[in-house]
């Protein structure tokens with residue numbers, strides 16, 4: 001038994017107390033003064049924070065709003081961190097925090113490796129289903145958003161302390177593979193890469209449509225595949241391998257977390273499908289209809305049924321998703337299932353989730369959410385297509401962004417070697433491409449425009465990366481000069497310093513908002529505001545040239561925290577922050 005006296009001191013030191021946001025502390029105080037009613041606290045022109053909530057409470061209790069506001073203001077003003085709290089207009093409170101409180105908070109924040117981002121009180125398992133391309137085909141523009149947004153959410157949830165299970169639900173099973181394998185058996189060379197595979201797939205499809213004998217052989221090949229015929233299975237494994245290599249190459253370039261082991265494709269659930277159907281049928285949830293096994297939507301409505309088994313005995317996309325839910329919420333113990341799939345599949349997921357609930361595979365307390373997103377448009381504002389009207393390969397989009405980034409990086413750093421340039425161009429290009437996607441409201445369409453996404457002055461990752469590199473350069477110079485980023489809490493703050501400090505204070509709230517809403521653009525807006533506040537601060541407040549050593553220390557601390565916050569924030573979005581650009 002370990003007594004307290006025996007416990008090593010380092011154990012105490014390791015207990016990390018996260019820094020609390022001043023805004024959150026003030027909000028809590030306002031809430032307490034309002035008798036538990038939830039106030040809305042926001043930044044304002046006239047004060048650090050403005051709170052409402054007095055008026056509704058006064059109304060509900062039949063009190064005089066002015067008197068209530070004065071009483072609440074007095075109680076909020078008692079808080080040490082609050083410099084003044086005044087009533088404004090009909091029941092608003094204008095609240096300013098004290099410079100000292102801001103500086104002390106910055107010092108505590110600097111000692112917090114999480115920079116004020118709270119962990120979730122009861123961590124559980126979150127499954128993020130994203131990317132999910134189909135094997136034997138090149139990834140295309142349609143896979144961009146699911147991959148980028150899914151990865152950002154996987155990172156954010158992991159950082160809040162969730163156990164995140166990434167699931168790449170590959171389309172690796174189904175009748176079309178019979179056709180493709182038959183075609184490959186009849187051709188001389190086995191395809192070595194995805195382009196060759198993609199081409200063979202097209203040839204197979206053309207023959208399937210034109211040659212009835214081929215179509216028949218393709219059907220028999222499906223039967224052989226289902227029955228586990230060794231030669232057919234070996235060919236199928238070959239397709240999966242070539243495809244996986246392609247997917248992993250794309251993921252590596254993009255810098256997304258997905259690994260081969262995260263790929264649990266549709267084939268994985270195939271052996272479970274008879275049991276899933278049997279359970280649905282036994283529970284009376286699925287019924288035979290015209291030879292097929294169907295789940296009819298509950299209640300009124302003209303909704304078409306969810307077909308869990310086709311008339312010919314074949315299983316489809318829907319029942320595979322049911323089996324996946326059963327496994328994820330069951331064996332994996334997930335309490336949250338997230339699906340990054342385009343908006344056209346909204347009905348599919350609504351029906352699948354409803355069926356899984358009825359079957360008991362999604363118990364109370366387990367949430368399942370389809371997170372739809374808008375389309376990627378071409379420069380003409382229409383769905384992205386090649387000139388000949390085909391879908392655009394994802395690789396081509398990555399190449400465009402990287403090429404544009406290489407121009408920008410080499411213009412700024414003509415001395416870089418080819419290798420260094422390529423590495424930096426990838427960081428800048430992929431960051432820009434991801435940010436352009438993530439910074440939009442998830443559900444809206446956006447235009448894929450490499451010039452705009454790499455603008456040095458706009459709301460782009462490139463702008464954030466430059467801001468970050470500038471901060472790092474100041475910190476390097478300060479280090480060389482031996483300047484100390486120590487806080488001197490007694491000094492007054494300039495408005496640009498306060499604005500920056502207040503933004504740093506809001507980091508945890510911004511990250512928490514992404515976890516709550518599954519909307520990464522909230523973190524993008526936050527980081528852009530932070531980088532902009534830093535730019536104003538930088539313009540107005542000399543750092544290394546500050547005369548007073550205490551002022552210099554405070555400003556250096558602001559630089560250091562801004563750099564760390566930007567870096568961590570970008571990392572949570574999957575965007576790299578090189579120390580130099």
Ligand code: ARG
Pocket residue numbers: 129132133134169170171321339341
């Ligand atoms: N492979 C599917 C497609 O390309 C997307 C799969 C999405 N995930 C899922 N669990 N259904 O449309």
